[in-house]
Every structure is written in structure tokens, then in C-alpha cells.
Amino acid sequence: MAALLGPSGSGKSTLLTILGTLMKPTSGRYTMLGQDLVAADDCALTEFRNRHIGFVFQFHNLLPDFTALENVVFPTAVREGRETAQARARGRDLLVRMGLEARVDFPSANLSGGQKQRVAVARALMNRPELVLADEPTGNLDRDSAMQVMDLIAEINCEEGTTFLISTHDEKIAGLCRRQIVVGDGVVTG
Amino acid sequence: MLYGLKIATRYLTASKAQTALLVLGVAVGVFIFVFMSALIGGLAEFILSRTVGDIRHITIEADDPDPPVLIQRDGHVLAVIERGRTRTATLPDAATYLPLIEKVPGVVAVSPQIGGAGFLARGAQVAQVSVTGLEPGRESAILNLRGYIVEGSERLGSGVVVLGETLADDLSLKLGQTLRLQSSIGASAVLAVGGIYSTGNGMIDASSVYVSLPTARTLFALPQGVTRIEIKLSDLNAADATARRIAALTGLDAVPWTEGAEQLMEALNAQAQTGYFLKTFALITIVIGVASALLLSTYRRRPEIGIMRAMGAGRGFVIFVFVTQGALVGLLGGLSGAALGYLALLPFPSRDAFEAGTLPMDITQGSYGLAITLTVIGAVLASILPARSAARVDPVTAIGQ
Ligand SMILES: Nc1ncnc2c1ncn2[C@@H]1O[C@H](COP(=O)(O)OP(=O)(O)O)[C@@H](O)[C@H]1O
Numbered sequence: 378m379a380a381l382l383g384p385s386g387s388g389k390s391t392l393l394t395i396l397g398t399l400m401k402p403t404s405g406r407y408t409m410l411g412q413d414l415v416a417a418d419d420c421a422l423t424e425f426r427n428r429h430i431g432f433v434f435q436f437h438n439l440l441p442d443f444t445a446l447e448n449v450v451f452p453t454a455v456r457e458g459r460e461t462a463q464a465r466a467r468g469r470d471l472l473v474r475m476g477l478e479a480r481v482d483f484p485s486a487n488l489s490g491g492q493k494q495r496v497a498v499a500r501a502l503m504n505r506p507e508l509v510l511a512d513e514p515t516g517n518l519d520r521d522s523a524m525q526v527m528d529l530i531a532e533i534n535c536e537e538g539t540t541f542l543i544s545t546h547d548e549k550i551a552g553l554c555r556r557q558i559v560v561g562d563g564v565v566t567g
Numbered sequence: 568m569l570y571g572l573k574i575a576t577r578y579l580t581a582s583k584a585q586t587a588l589l590v591l592g593v594a595v596g597v598f599i600f601v602f603m604s605a606l607i608g609g610l611a612e613f614i615l616s617r618t619v620g621d622i623r624h625i626t627i628e629a630d631d632p633d634p635p636v637l638i639q640r641d642g643h644v645l646a647v648i649e650r651g652r653t654r655t656a657t658l659p660d661a662a663t664y665l666p667l668i669e670k671v672p673g674v675v676a677v678s679p680q681i682g683g684a685g686f687l688a689r690g691a692q693v694a695q696v697s698v699t700g701l702e703p704g705r706e707s708a709i710l711n712l713r714g715y716i717v718e719g720s721e722r723l724g725s726g727v728v729v730l731g732e733t734l735a736d737d738l739s740l741k742l743g744q745t746l747r748l749q750s751s752i753g754a755s756a757v758l759a760v761g762g763i764y765s766t767g768n769g770m771i772d773a774s775s776v777y778v779s780l781p782t783a784r785t786l787f788a789l790p791q792g793v794t795r796i797e798i799k800l801s802d803l804n805a806a807d808a809t810a811r812r813i814a815a816l817t818g819l820d821a822v823p824w825t826e827g828a829e830q831l832m833e834a835l836n837a838q839a840q841t842g843y844f845l846k847t848f849a850l851i852t853i854v855i856g857v858a859s860a861l862l863l864s865t866y867r868r869r870p871e872i873g874i875m876r877a878m879g880a881g882r883g884f885v886i887f888v889f890v891t892q893g894a895l896v897g898l899l900g901g902l903s904g905a906a907l908g909y910l911a912l913l914p915f916p917s918r919d920a921f922e923a924g925t926l927p928m929d930i931t932q933g934s935y936g937l938a939i940t941l942t943v944i945g946a947v948l949a950s951i952l953p954a955r956s957a958a959r960v961d962p963v964t965a966i967g968q
């Protein structure tokens with residue numbers, strides 16, 4: 378569990394999108410799990426993202442016309458071509474873990490901000506990725522909701538060993554992480 | 568791709584009012600398509616039935632060989648024999664050909680006839696008429712005499728004549744009254760009016776009379792053979808090909824109705840072209856409507872498309888979702904438009920019962936299947952552009968990080 382710390386505009390999001398294979402760096406190399414992700418084509422990157430990387434964004438996180446469960450199941454369903462009972466069961470478990478038992482079949486547009494971010498965390502975990510990239514996941518939340526989300530992330534990190542890279546400009550949030558990486562002006566400074 | 572279908576239907580049901588409007592727009596286009604098809608088809612049918620359709624499709628008439636001309640070696644014409652006005656050429660072997668012609672595919676009815684000119688006399692009044700002898704019991708084989716009868720019956724027994732309303736009025740003839748029919752070769756018969764018809768065709772109503780074939784034999788002194796064979800087909804448009812076939816089979820000069828009807832064909836063609844034109848516009852409207860609605864939708868859903876791409880949805884999946892939306896809209900609009908068109912055509916009189924003053928709509932020519940198929944294809948094509956632009960959405964900018 379690592380924090381990416383730095384002021385606004387310092388390049389945190391940029392780094393995360395590159396690490397998430399959504400953007401290619403103008404120079405340099407990026408390999409993960411032995412795969413060269415700079416040379417890979419769109420198809421291979423899509424597949425790689427689906428299996429190995431989970432995302433939690435700051436805004437526009439969920440598909441508003443789908444329920445909480447349907448959102449969580451998406452990464453598996455899009456790969457398998459349908460929503461299997463197995464996938465639904467796992468999605469439900471994840472939502473229960475996020476304390477959203479009562480919101481499983483809720484339209485995601487009707488959830489509160491904190492609930493949405495917890496659904497997003499559940500979805501990021503759906504395909505058991507090695508790495509979850511969270512770009513200011515608590516940026517839009519009040520203190521209580523933010524802490525609740527961070528506690529859940531810490532718990533998953535502890536129990537399942539999933540790596541979380543969380544960008545934030547909040548020292549307190551960063552303090553919850555084992556490692557802090559500081560960026561400034563597009564350069565890792567510490 | 569079941570999952571893509573789920574996403575597509577959810578997108579359509581998520582904004583119900585917008586989808587309903589879009590489907591309605593497509594349905595209106597399809598409605599116009601169906602309505603135009605029924606109108607153009609019905610109109611063509613109507614015009615053909617009022618001109619040639621319900622008369623004959625193929626006619627075999629005896630070759631009336633040009634009278635021989637005697638020419639001297641230096642080219643001087645020595646003698647010309649005038650064509651006999653009273654004698655008509657005959658088809659002496661008609662009886663042997665009839666069963667052959669009946670077996671030709673597409674032939675619905677074959678009617679051997681004896682035709683000629685004559686005078687109808689009732690007291691002091693005389694009218695020049697064209698006499699046709701028809702086989703008793705098959706009077707309506709070509710011209711639907713039964714359907715046109717306004718008084719009496721079309722049955723042609725011996726001693727019976729059936730004539731048109733105009734002619735009956737001209738001669739003040741009533742049903743059952745007798746008259747004298749004299750043929751152009753001088754034979755005559757006393758006949759009773761068995762039926763009066765009204766076809767709506769001035770010529771036929773004013774100057775045609777029908778008698779039985781045996782009566783005509785007497786009148787025109789033709790103990791055997793006929794002067795004309797009229798043939799009706801199941802498909803009006805197959806007349807040329809069938810005529811060639813009959814000619815090859817029998818060696819007789821079979822003439823399709825299209826011969827000498829070039830102007831009519833041209834008019835019908837022009838009418839059909841107008842129909843295609845309007846139908847094409849209806850389809851173009853559908854395509855533009857679907858394309859613009861979906862393009863708007865892809866723009867509105869950019870962040871979601873970005874999320875889906877980040878979650879591992881490939882470009883193909885995004886394209887599938889949007890093309891499926893187009894196909895669904897086309898299918899729904901096509902089905903409802905065709906159903907609306909069918910319902911709107913129901914109140915119009917059927918093909919056999921065109922009434923003056925109404926549009927000759929033909930509900931059977933609505934091209935429903937074609938309308939639906941073309942609409943689905945059009946909608947799918949229309950969704951390709953929006954779908955491609957959706958697939959090209961850059962997840963990073965779309966998610967707005
Ligand atoms: N290493 C870099 N090289 C070039 N441009 C960068 C670099 N890092 C950041 N930027 C630019 O800086 C701007 C802000 O970066 P961003 O990642 O949004 O910062 P943050 O998320 O920390 O607020 C972006 O327009 C980005 O293109």
C-alpha cells in the first residue's frame with residue numbers, strides 16, 4: 378500500500394494513467410509481470426488491464442444506469458461475455474465486505490458519494506488484480522466517508538496482499554500508507 | 568456477446584423518452600415506406616386492371632396474311648387483292664392447342680373465342696357492335712363479366728346475349744327483351760338479353776356484346792376453329808416470357824399485352840420510380856435520425872465509455888454495444904412502423920373492390936418484410952459511425968483525470 382503524494386498538477390494522475398496502461402509515456406520503459414507495456418498494442422493492453430489492474434477514479438466512476446452489483450461484476454462479465462452466477466456471487470461478497478449489503482441491487486446513480494467509491498473499490502478487486510490504482514479516491518468525500526474507504530482498502534491490502542497505489546494531496550491519507558512516494562513537477566522527488 | 572446486448576438494451580431503456588422518440592421517428596419513416604409501397608403498387612394494379620389487367624394478358628390471333636400482290640418482273644404492280652372486310656382469319660386447330668397452352672406454367676385461364684363485327688337491331692334502332700363468342704360456363708375466364716353484371720346473369724346459354732349498360736340504355740333494352748343480332752357476313756340470330764354489365768370501360772360498355780361460342784359459330788359461319796385465343800396469367804409481368812414460350816410450343820403468334828402498351832409501361836415505370844425515390848428518402852431520413860441520435864448518445868456517454876475501456880472492454884465491445892442499439896432501434900421502429908402502416912391500410916377497400924374516389928391502396932403490397940429489413944440494415948449502417956467514434960474515445964480524457 379503506497380501513497381503518491383504531491384500538490385495538484387504535479388503529475389500524479391499522469392503517472393497513474395501510464396501505470397494503468399491508459400496512456401503511453403513519451404519516453405522510457407514500463408514492464409509489469411514480465412510484459413513490455415509500452416510496445417503492446419491496444420488489444421493486448423485491454424486484456425492486461427482487465428486481468429491485472431484495478432482502477433478507482435475520483436469522478437465518473439460507476440456506470441449510472443447499472444446497479445451496484447452490475448457495476449462490480451462488469452470487469453468479469455465483459456471478459457466472459459455474460460454475467461455468470463459465479464461472478465455475481467463474488468460481486469455480492471465484495472459488496473458485503475464493503476458494508477453495502479443493503480445496496481447490492483441499488484441503481485448506482487442513487488448511491489451516496491462514499492457508497493459509490495466503495496462500489497468502485499469492490500469493482501477494482503473483482504478480477505483479483507495484482508495492482509489497484511486509485512486516483513484521489515477520497516478527494517470528493519467528507520472525512521468520515523474518506524476514512525471508511527481507506528480502512529477498507531487497508532483491510533483488503535492486509536488480507537489479500539493486493540498492491541494499492543493511491544494518489545492524494547492529503548498528508549493524513551498518505552500517512553495511512555506504508556510507503557510514500559512524493560512527486561513534484563512531473564518528477565519523483567522522494 | 569450476450570453481455571453487449573444487455574448493455575445496449577440498458578442504454579436504450581435508461582432514457583425511455585428519448586428512445587421512444589427515436590423509435591417513433593423510425594416508425595414514421597417505415598410507415599411512409601409501407602404506405603408508398605401500397606399506394607404505388609395499388610395504383611399500378613388499378614391502372615392495369617382498368618386498361619389491360621383484367622382483359623387479356625396474351626392474345627393469339629390468326630395470322631391475317633397480307634393479300635398477295637401480283638408484281639411484274641419490272642416492278643409494276645399488276646393486281647392487288649383487297650383484304651376481305653367480312654372474312655376473318657381463323658385458328659382451325661385451336662382445339663388441339665388449348666390443352667397444351669393450359670399446361671404452360673403461369674397460365675391461369677385460356678379462352679377460345681370467336682370475334683367479329685355485327686349490328687344489333689331493336690325495332691327501328693340499330694347499333695354497330697363487336698361480337699364475342701365465349702365458351703358457356705367460362706364467361707368470366709378473362710374479363711370478369713360476373714363481377715361487372717348489374718342486372719341478370721353472365722351465363723351465356725343458347726339464344727342469350729349479354730351486353731353493356733350504355734348499349735342497353737342507348738337501345739332502351741331491358742333484361743329479358745329480345746333483339747336481333749346480325750353478323751358482318753349476313754347471318755342473324757334472335758337473342759334475349761340475359762345480363763347487363765358495367766365495366767367502367769366506355770368501349771366495352773357501349774359496343775361489346777357477348778354470346779355463346781355455338782351462337783357465334785352460326786353467326787360467323789365457323790363450324791370449327793376460333794378466331795382468337797385469350798390467355799390470362801397469374802403474373803401480369805410474366806407476359807413477355809410466357810408469350811415467347813407459347814409461341815415456341817405451338818408455333819402460333821402469341822402477343823403479350825405489353826406489345827403496343829409501351830406508353831402505359833413507361834407511365835407505370837415513372838410512377839414506380841417516384842415510389843422508389845420517396846421510399847429512398849424515407850430510408851435516408853431513418854438513417855440520419857438514427858445516426859444523429861446515436862452520435863449524441865456516444866457523446867453523452869463518453870465518461871462511461873472511458874470507464875468501460877479502463878475496465879477491460881475492447882474497442883470491438885464498444886462498437887458492438889452501439890451497433891446493437893442501432894439494430895434494436897431499427898427493429899423496433901421497423902416493426903411498429905410496419906404494424907402502423909398495416910393498420911392504416913386496413914380501412915381501404917380491397918384490391919377487387921376499388922371504389923371511385925378512394926385511393927387504390929393495396930394492403931398486400933405494403934412490402935412489410937422489405938421495409939423492416941431495409942430499416943434494420945439502414946439503422947445498423949447508421950450506427951457504425953457513432954459506434955466507431957465511441958470506440959475511439961480516449962479513456963484518459965473521457966474520465967477527466
Ligand atoms: N512527467 C511529466 N511530463 C510531462 N508533462 C507532465 C508530467 N507530469 C505531469 N505533466 C502534465 O502536468 C499536468 C498536470 O498533471 P496531473 O497528472 O493532472 O497532476 P495531478 O494529478 O497531480 O494534479 C498535465 O497536463 C500533465 O500533462
Ligand SMILES: [Mg+2]
Pocket residue numbers: 389390391512968
Ligand atoms: Mg489528478
